[in-house]
Amino acid sequence: MAQFQASAPTYVLVVEDDPILMMSLVDFVEQAGCEPVEANSVREAIQILETRTDIRTVFTDLDMRGSTAGMQLALSIRDRWPPIELLMVSSQPWDASQIPSRGVVLGKPFDRRRIVAAIRAFAA
Amino acid sequence: MPPVTLPPVVSDPARLEALESYAILDTPAEPGYDDIVALACRLCAVPVALVSLVTGDRQWFKARAGFPACETDLNSSVCAYALEQPDELLIIPDLTADPRTSANPLVVGEPFIRFYAGAPLVTPEGQVLGSLCVIDHQPRPEGLTDTQADDLRALARQVMTQLELRRALLARDLTRAKERRAYLAREALRDTQAALTALGDDLDAVLRTIIDGAMRAVPAAEGGAVQLIDGDALEFRTVRGTLVPYQGLRIGMQGTLAGHCATTRMPQRMADAFTAPYVNRDLIAPLNLRSAVTVPLLRGDTLLGVLQLQSGKPEAFSAYDLELLRLFAGVTTSGLGEVTAHAGMRASDTFWRGLFHRLNEGFVVGEVVRDEAGRVTDWRYVEVNPAWGELLGVDPSTVVGRTIRAVFPGIEDEWVSEFAQVVETGHATTFTRQVGSLRRWYEGRAFKLDGERFAVIFLEITARIEADARRNALLSLVDRLRDLTTIPAMTQAASEIVGRTLGATRAGFGLIVGDVEFIDIELDWTAPGQGSVAGRHRYDDFGNIRAPLQRGEALVVNDVASDPRTRDDASTWQGFDIAAFVHMPVRERGRTVAVFIVHDVTSRVWTPDELAFLRNVADRVEVSVARVRAQELQTVLNAELAHRLKNTLAIVQSIAASTLRGVTEREPVEAFERRVLALSRAHDVLMQKSWSAARMRAVMESVLCMQTDMDRFALDGPDMDISPQAALSLSLLLHELATNALKYGALSADAGRVRIGWRTEGSQVPTLVLDWSEHGGPAVTPPSNRGGFGSKLIRMGLMGTRSATLDFDPVGLRAEFRAPLAEVQVLVH
Numbered sequence: 001m002a003q004f005q006a007s008a009p010t011y012v013l014v015v016e017d018d019p020i021l022m023m024s025l026v027d028f029v030e031q032a033g034c035e036p037v038e039a040n041s042v043r044e045a046i047q048i049l050e051t052r053t054d055i056r057t058v059f060t061d062l063d064m065r066g067s068t069a070g071m072q073l074a075l076s077i078r079d080r081w082p083p084i085e086l087l088m089v090s091s092q093p094w095d096a097s098q099i100p101s102r103g104v105v106l107g108k109p110f111d112r113r114r115i116v117a118a119i120r121a122f123a124a
Numbered sequence: 125m126p127p128v129t130l131p132p133v134v135s136d137p138a139r140l141e142a143l144e145s146y147a148i149l150d151t152p153a154e155p156g157y158d159d160i161v162a163l164a165c166r167l168c169a170v171p172v173a174l175v176s177l178v179t180g181d182r183q184w185f186k187a188r189a190g191f192p193a194c195e196t197d198l199n200s201s202v203c204a205y206a207l208e209q210p211d212e213l214l215i216i217p218d219l220t221a222d223p224r225t226s227a228n229p230l231v232v233g234e235p236f237i238r239f240y241a242g243a244p245l246v247t248p249e250g251q252v253l254g255s256l257c258v259i260d261h262q263p264r265p266e267g268l269t270d271t272q273a274d275d276l277r278a279l280a281r282q283v284m285t286q287l288e289l290r291r292a293l294l295a296r297d298l299t300r301a302k303e304r305r306a307y308l309a310r311e312a313l314r315d316t317q318a319a320l321t322a323l324g325d326d327l328d329a330v331l332r333t334i335i336d337g338a339m340r341a342v343p344a345a346e347g348g349a350v351q352l353i354d355g356d357a358l359e360f361r362t363v364r365g366t367l368v369p370y371q372g373l374r375i376g377m378q379g380t381l382a383g384h385c386a387t388t389r390m391p392q393r394m395a396d397a398f399t400a401p402y403v404n405r406d407l408i409a410p411l412n413l414r415s416a417v418t419v420p421l422l423r424g425d426t427l428l429g430v431l432q433l434q435s436g437k438p439e440a441f442s443a444y445d446l447e448l449l450r451l452f453a454g455v456t457t458s459g460l461g462e463v464t465a466h467a468g469m470r471a472s473d474t475f476w477r478g479l480f481h482r483l484n485e486g487f488v489v490g491e492v493v494r495d496e497a498g499r500v501t502d503w504r505y506v507e508v509n510p511a512w513g514e515l516l517g518v519d520p521s522t523v524v525g526r527t528i529r530a531v532f533p534g535i536e537d538e539w540v541s542e543f544a545q546v547v548e549t550g551h552a553t554t555f556t557r558q559v560g561s562l563r564r565w566y567e568g569r570a571f572k573l574d575g576e577r578f579a580v581i582f583l584e585i586t587a588r589i590e591a592d593a594r595r596n597a598l599l600s601l602v603d604r605l606r607d608l609t610t611i612p613a614m615t616q617a618a619s620e621i622v623g624r625t626l627g628a629t630r631a632g633f634g635l636i637v638g639d640v641e642f643i644d645i646e647l648d649w650t651a652p653g654q655g656s657v658a659g660r661h662r663y664d665d666f667g668n669i670r671a672p673l674q675r676g677e678a679l680v681v682n683d684v685a686s687d688p689r690t691r692d693d694a695s696t697w698q699g700f701d702i703a704a705f706v707h708m709p710v711r712e713r714g715r716t717v718a719v720f721i722v723h724d725v726t727s728r729v730w731t732p733d734e735l736a737f738l739r740n741v742a743d744r745v746e747v748s749v750a751r752v753r754a755q756e757l758q759t760v761l762n763a764e765l766a767h768r769l770k771n772t773l774a775i776v777q778s779i780a781a782s783t784l785r786g787v788t789e790r791e792p793v794e795a796f797e798r799r800v801l802a803l804s805r806a807h808d809v810l811m812q813k814s815w816s817a818a819r820m821r822a823v824m825e826s827v828l829c830m831q832t833d834m835d836r837f838a839l840d841g842p843d844m845d846i847s848p849q850a851a852l853s854l855s856l857l858l859h860e861l862a863t864n865a866l867k868y869g870a871l872s873a874d875a876g877r878v879r880i881g882w883r884t885e886g887s888q889v890p891t892l893v894l895d896w897s898e899h900g901g902p903a904v905t906p907p908s909n910r911g912g913f914g915s916k917l918i919r920m921g922l923m924g925t926r927s928a929t930l931d932f933d934p935v936g937l938r939a940e941f942r943a944p945l946a947e948v949q950v951l952v953h
Contacts, residue, residue: 024778063771091770092763109773109804111830112797 009035015060032119062090085122142251157187172259206242206255218263243280312341331362345433352429396438486512500544597625630723679707683727802859841882870901890945898936906932
């Protein structure tokens with residue numbers, strides 16, 4: 001889907017420990033015209049961010065094993081890599097004051113239109 | 125069906141009499157009991173709970189949850205078997221397997237009950253009235269958990285407390301009526317005595333005074349007569365009421381009630397003239413004589429006549445009435461004696477002194493003390509009787525000649541001003557008032573004597589006032605606890621009520637740490653001027669006091685300086701302004717987990733009634749805390765369930781999307797995803813009320829805002845609570861309509877709008893009518909085919925009623941849906 005873009009692809013790091021949900025998240029990233037980079041755990045996501053500099057957006061599930069892992073990842077990304085944009089999905093109500101600045105949280109089940117629009121907005 | 129053998133205790137007369145004493149059978153439902161069964165259902169996780177009272181021939185339910193009938197015959201009773209074991213729960217894991225219940229109509233037929241657990245309702249006297257039982261439609265081999273069993277017992281105690289309260293109120297009303305009666309009788313007697321002393325030798329005046337007094341003291345009397353012996357007949361000398369026309373009537377001594385009384389010189393109570401042996405039957409009708417009390421009038425050994433009261437109703441008089449009449453006869457005798465002796469003397473000083481001494485009531489003669497301006501500022505004791513000393517706790521011989529302000533320093537001003545008023549105006553007055561420094565309440569009557577003197581006759585009513593205060597406190601505690609939702613708020617409310625009711629200086633609630641090693645006292649209530657003791661304290665720093673609390677008994681100390689358990693540490697206690705205290709344990713699973721504490725700055729004897737009150741408060745707080753914990757747990761479970769449901773729906777979306785990856789057209793996939801989303805939005809709204817109901821408008825808004833801006837919709841109708849099924853149906857229906865409107869209808873144009881209106885129609889079977897009307901969009905043409913899932917869903921209508929009318933008006937689509945209101949709406953209180 002990204003081939004019609006003239007410039008280099010826009011990479012989105014997708015963090016999700018459930019393989020079935022990962023398929024959907026990847027699908028949304030591709031539909032938004034971006035290139036997904038998959039991480040199956042928070043640790044793997046940090047490793048990727050430490051070794052690559054071309055990630056502009058992180059798309060993470062907040063419901064991962066170790067209940068608060070997703071939110072901790074988001075907070076440490078905002079701390080260590082301030083320019084990276086954050087898109088999050090969650091099945092639980094969230095406290096707006098806890099969300100890192102510029103971060104966007106969307107609920108589950110997925111609203112494809114909003115998710116794709118949010119990825120596009122960050123990639124633009 | 126084999127014959128049912130009920131335990132013999134069911135028909136035990138003592139048990140049935142105990143049940144009768146609560147006067148509870150066939151009374152309307154009350155929220156106090158309803159709350160308990162609702163809580164029992166929740167705590168034991170069962171659909172049915174009952175407060176069941178077992179009579180000799182039926183079981184009647186004071187409260188019921190999940191059970192249709194308000195009573196059943198004993199054939200269908202399981203609770204009857206609970207009566208056999210007052211000390212333990214009756215648990216039957218599978219009613220079909222127990223010989224006592226396998227043939228029970230409620231087991232073999234509707235509603236097919238399977239599991240039963242009942243906690244006996246035991247009176248303080250040990251009689252079992254019935255049970256608080258929980259019932260399930262599934263067998264439960266594991267029975268109840270220990271916690272559930274504890275909870276059921278605690279709730280059964282609460283049922284008994286409610287019942288006891290009811291019985292106490294009945295008994296109080298009865299006692300009050302009796303006291304009132306006795307008070308009126310005493311007043312009548314006293315007035316009669318007073319009047320007699322003022323009369324000279326006018327025989328008829330004496331008799332009039334006496335019969336008026338007797339008629340006043342015995343309200344059941346319709347007529348009365350003093351009949352004096354004249355030769356061998358009795359003459360109606362003074363008559364009242366229905367006997368007024370018979371002034372001067374003479375009746376024989378033989379075969380009459382009065383004659384029998386005069387002959388035997390014994391008081392007589394005739395219950396019914398139709399069956400009584402000594403009555404002149406010819407007189408029954410004209411005198412309207414059906415029942416009577418008659419007493420002889422004697423002077424020394426000389427018989428003067430009889431005093432008789434009568435009624436046209438049978439059984440009008442009690443033994444008490446006869447007693448009263450004897451008292452009046454005694455007064456009459458002394459009056460007549462003087463009259464017949466032509467003594468012309470007033471009642472002798474000795475007579476009055478004797479009466480004065482024997483009275484159970486306190487009696488005071490006082491004389492007001494005036495200042496230079498002539499205002500009454502105090503009063504002096506002239507005379508008091510022995511009962512006065514007992515009722516005030518002061519030696520009577522020490523007070524005569526002193527003033528009340530000197531005897532009771534700091535006494536309330538009303539004790540002076542009210543009696544001053546009596547002397548100034550001459551009007552008698554009644555009072556109910558406390559002597560604060562004694563903590564005792566009195567009720568009495570003050571009347572003027574002569575000059576500056578007055579007399580007071582009174583009784584102590586402290587026990588009654590305090591019992592009333594405790595009852596009212598428990599009632600207000602129940603109300604407060606029902607409204608409060610957090611545990612600290614509950615313990616604070618209870619502390620304040622306990623402190624005020626017991627007149628203590630401090631009250632609070634503390635959590636026990638370890639095996640009664642430490643206590644963490646939460647914010648406590650204190651009387652004005654007292655400091656808080658909130659914080660952690662170590663029990664061993666305060667004496668050897670842990671043992672009773674470890675056993676689950678109350679720790680009661682009347683005086684820290686003399687109690688062997690605390691006297692060595694008395695100064696520690698006094699440092700906290702504590703001279704007397706109670707720690708009342710709150711138990712959970714056989715352990716003391718918290719205590720109610722009450723302190724007093726002065727030593728005092730904690731009465732059994734006060735301790736019972738505290739026990740009761742502790743029980744109530746325990747039950748309410750259990751209720752709050754159950755609700756908190758439910759909220760957590762609901763949130764967890766919502767979270768899992770949403771995550772699962774996301775997984776369903778993913779599975780569908782990847783399963784349909786080969787489908788080149790993406791539109792059906794997206795339509796599916798959005799339908800799942802619409803369903804989930806309805807769940808979000810339902811979750812706010814724990815899936816029991818949802819607000820109609822909130823359901824509509826949450827599903828419509830997913831599609832486009834809300835300002836393109838106009839919602840017009842009464843908001844209401846709708847059922848979970850209705851919420852899901854409504855959200856899917858609106859989702860399809862809005863999707864179509866966006867694609868082909870009004871919402872596909874910028875200026876297009878949709879109006880959604882709803883109303884109820886019909887009074888017999890109310891119907892909800894929902895209108896969807898589009899306007900401002902492109903011209904409408906009817907669809908050429910029957911359409912897919914979306915169109916089918918729309919034709920199914922609300923709640924699947926298929927009552928859907930579609931009008932493809934070129935101006936804009938109009939659709940009308942109908943469903944029975946009863947299926948849509950739920951009533952939430």
